[in-house]
């Protein structure tokens with residue numbers, strides 16, 4: 001039997017994060033998760049922290065608690081994220097602040113705290129969440145696309161900073177997957193978006209899991225600083 | 236200086252010296268020109284030190300600093316500056 005991996009996933013209360021958590025638990029792994037809302041998942045190998053990913057002291061405490069409990073963290077999956085749809089000229093400063101706080105600051109804080117423990121062990125995998133909205137320059141998603149562009153840049157630089165320490169940092173960029181995140185996007189808008197993909201269908205949770213497992217595989221130790229988009233969208 | 240602060244300063248200094256790989260002299264350099272650690276070494280050292288501080292003092296402190304990589308006033312330049320910096324963080 002393989003040794004269970006210890007995997008920290010942010011945003012596990014629903015959507016892709018919940019799907020990822022269920023997948024790794026089914027593989028026999030240990031999962032630590034978080035979301036602002038309480039856990040929606042109960043499992044003997046799952047533990048949950050209710051926190052906002054942009055709350056620095058809460059993130060520090062959650063990561064250190066997970067390390068105390070499990071001894072180490074093998075992989076971090078920075079999935080928690082929010083989206084807004086609006087014309088840039090109609091967007092509020094508060095929305096810009098909130099989206100960067102969750103998507104970028106949250107990713108940065110978790111990367112910083114978990115990477116410290118990975119650097120000490122000279123091994124670890126980090127997977128961040130990008131989106132096809134960035135390379136497609138999607139109108140109506142300027143704030144979302146920009147916050148994820150920041151995540152991509154951060155991923156690429158962090159990969160270089162952590163390469164010598166045996167830690168890889170990559171990102172997956174999903175196409176639309178039917179979750180709460182995209183449920184308010186009008187149908188016509190969604191069809192136009194799908195039409196820009198090489199393979200024109202919605203993504204599924206398994207499409208995302210496949211890329212994440214690829215980055216986590218032991219054989220992927222030489223792959224870092226990469227952003228893999230689904231659906232044939234290229235950067 | 237009051238006794239509890241002095242005690243804390245000594246504990247912090249002891250933990251720093253125990254974590255630093257090659258410490259010689261009264262105020263060993265840590266990071267910067269002529270100091271033993273490169274940037275990855277500094278990251279490793281600070282990660283270890285945070286861990287020890289939590290273990291010993293039961294406080295979760297973060298040793299990030301906007302001046303970390305600056306040559307002059309970096310709190311990470313030597314043991315004395317790092318001790319002062321951590322004691323200040325603990326007092327916050």
Ligand SMILES: NC(=O)c1ccc[n+]([C@@H]2O[C@H](COP(=O)([O-])OP(=O)(O)OC[C@H]3O[C@@H](n4cnc5c(N)ncnc54)[C@H](OP(=O)(O)O)[C@@H]3O)[C@@H](O)[C@H]2O)c1
Pocket residue numbers: 010011012013014015016017034035036037038051052053054078079080081082083102106129130131132173174175176177178179180181182
């Ligand atoms: N679905 C898509 O079409 C799609 C496409 C491209 C990229 N993505 C990316 O994939 C990731 C997951 O998206 P999803 O579709 O699964 O979204 P979702 O269904 O809306 O779920 C988002 C998860 O993140 C958590 N979360 C949000 N803000 C948080 C915060 N400030 N602190 C802690 N947790 C927070 C939510 O829990 P709480 O609300 O309880 O906090 C929830 O568990 C995101 O990064 C998103 O940008 C999704």
